[in-house]
Amino acid sequence: MIQEAWIFGLIGGLMIGSAAALYLLVNGRIMGASGILGGLIDGSARSNATERVAFIAGLIVVPGVLAMAMGGAQTNISANPVVIIAAGLLVGIGTRLANGCTSGHGVCGISRLSRRGIVATMIYLLAGGLMMFLFRHILGVI
Amino acid sequence: MFRMLFAALAGGLFGAGLLVSGMVDTTRVQGWLDVFGAWDPTLAFVLGGAIAPMAVAWRIAARRHTAMLGDTIPGPNTAPLDGNLIIGSTLFGMGWGLAGLCPGPAMASLTFGGWGGILFFAAMVAGMYVAPPIRQKIDHLTANA
Numbered sequence: 001m002i003q004e005a006w007i008f009g010l011i012g013g014l015m016i017g018s019a020a021a022l023y024l025l026v027n028g029r030i031m032g033a034s035g036i037l038g039g040l041i042d043g044s045a046r047s048n049a050t051e052r053v054a055f056i057a058g059l060i061v062v063p064g065v066l067a068m069a070m071g072g073a074q075t076n077i078s079a080n081p082v083v084i085i086a087a088g089l090l091v092g093i094g095t096r097l098a099n100g101c102t103s104g105h106g107v108c109g110i111s112r113l114s115r116r117g118i119v120a121t122m123i124y125l126l127a128g129g130l131m132m133f134l135f136r137h138i139l140g141v142i
Numbered sequence: 143m144f145r146m147l148f149a150a151l152a153g154g155l156f157g158a159g160l161l162v163s164g165m166v167d168t169t170r171v172q173g174w175l176d177v178f179g180a181w182d183p184t185l186a187f188v189l190g191g192a193i194a195p196m197a198v199a200w201r202i203a204a205r206r207h208t209a210m211l212g213d214t215i216p217g218p219n220t221a222p223l224d225g226n227l228i229i230g231s232t233l234f235g236m237g238w239g240l241a242g243l244c245p246g247p248a249m250a251s252l253t254f255g256g257w258g259g260i261l262f263f264a265a266m267v268a269g270m271y272v273a274p275p276i277r278q279k280i281d282h283l284t285a286n287a
């Protein structure tokens with residue numbers, strides 16, 4: 001399974017990129033998960049709220065149905081509520097300050113050679129790597 | 143109507159891709175970030191696979207200028223590398239490393255991620271809710287620096 005993981009990674013990646021291409025070329029929007037959700041949460045997106053809700057509905061329902069058809073899926077998320085809450089807050093605040101996450105900066109930004117997208121991606125990968133080093137190998141918490 | 147239909151289609155395809163690629167599996171994401179341990183290179187294929195069709199889409203977009211449903215295609219964000227981009231990306235990376243979920247997979251896994259996934263989503267939404275005044279504060283501080 002591990003040996004085949006890269007094939008699933010590549011196929012899934014192509015699906016993610018095709019979704020972003022569809023959203024850009026048909027709807028004229030950048031597919032950034034944190035921006036689409038965040039605009040609804042902080043009220044900065046009034047005119048296109050229904051489009052965002054439709055995107056999020058598809059994003060929640062389709063993998064849900066697929067997972068059920070596959071006989072379930074696992075996220076293997078930490079069982080520690082403190083870790084989960086801290087991580088969720090950091091992701092929520094961080095992506096809204098940075099104006100993008102893995103999809104907006106990573107996929108949509110890098111593919112158009114955006115300087116902000118490339119720098120943001122380098123920073124969050126580095127920060128994530130350092131957190132893994134600190135919390136897994138030094139502190140042994142995650 | 144078409145706008146909503148295609149938004150739902152894009153969201154669904156995105157979600158399916160996140161599930162197939164393993165982006166909703168926190169062990170795989172944390173394995174990718176664990177460069178000093180048992181490093182898992184799968185996410186490089188995910189990112190590469192996602193960037194390729196999108197790079198083609200940007201090429202097409204540059205010639206068309208308008209999307210199929212009539213909207214102007216957004217131009218490049220020419221804002222400088224400001225404090226919010228750097229601080230925000232750092233905080234996001236820290237949270238991503240801690241739990242192994244970023245915003246897309248957090249939503250895509252809501253139906254099967256159990257209470258931990260729901261708790262993460264709720265905390266993420268709370269973070270998004272409190273972010274705007276923090277953003278203004280950082281803008282203000284870095285503008286005066």
